[in-house]
Amino acid sequence: MLARAIELDPQFAAAHGMAAHCYVLRKANDWMIDSAKETANAARLARRALELDRDDALVLTAAGMVLAYVVRDLDAGVALLDRALELNTNLAFAWFWAGYARLWLGEPEAAIERFARAMRLNPLDPYMPRVQAAIADAHFHAGRYEDASSWAAIAIREAPYHNGLRIVAASNALAGRLEPARAAMARLRELDPELRVSNLGNVQGPYRRPEDIARYEQGLRKAGLPD
Numbered sequence: 001m002l003a004r005a006i007e008l009d010p011q012f013a014a015a016h017g018m019a020a021h022c023y024v025l026r027k028a029n030d031w032m033i034d035s036a037k038e039t040a041n042a043a044r045l046a047r048r049a050l051e052l053d054r055d056d057a058l059v060l061t062a063a064g065m066v067l068a069y070v071v072r073d074l075d076a077g078v079a080l081l082d083r084a085l086e087l088n089t090n091l092a093f094a095w096f097w098a099g100y101a102r103l104w105l106g107e108p109e110a111a112i113e114r115f116a117r118a119m120r121l122n123p124l125d126p127y128m129p130r131v132q133a134a135i136a137d138a139h140f141h142a143g144r145y146e147d148a149s150s151w152a153a154i155a156i157r158e159a160p161y162h163n164g165l166r167i168v169a170a171s172n173a174l175a176g177r178l179e180p181a182r183a184a185m186a187r188l189r190e191l192d193p194e195l196r197v198s199n200l201g202n203v204q205g206p207y208r209r210p211e212d213i214a215r216y217e218q219g220l221r222k223a224g225l226p227d
Helices: 002-008 013-028 035-052 059-069 074-087 092-104 108-121 128-141 145-158 164-173 179-189 196-201 210-223
Strands: none
Touching: 002 013, 013 035, 013 059, 013 092, 013 196, 035 059, 059 074, 059 092, 074 092, 092 128, 092 145, 108 128, 128 210, 145 164, 164 179, 164 210, 179 210, 196 210
């Protein structure tokens, strides 16, 4: 549908940006088939969106997320997300993804503030389980495994998808609750049988701090994810 919108109006920046954003969701759910080709497509669409309009907060958010998460240019993505918030402080979509950017930079408290702002601005957001899972993610990387497992459990009740299940599994495992950790891992492996510790990078964010990556791997390995 976005491709059709672009065909009808090649100057429609937001359509390019949101088409690029589709690749964020493909990567997050481990749906990519040809990673190199899809990453290149995402980058092309994001950069074209920016060429068309660098003053649209929605465009900046979508492009920033693509560059940070899919292309793995975290600094470029963070700059775009920060600019989006300068332009529109009421855009919940921007606060949500800016939270993830801060989490990947190793700033979980700043991430939680941004996620909470997104929730206040859009309390009926259909994305809410993803926001709740994101808050869980931030608590996890702050070492608060009880809080992480509680938030993640709320998230997966509504939408048992990839990131929420990973956090439930890892946080419960590091909190010493192996039974719920392994149950979450079993559900995750039904969803994504090919997932391994060695290929976590296919779905995981571009965490800048090695200790954040190590924490994730430790928790998931303890929950039963094979190497």
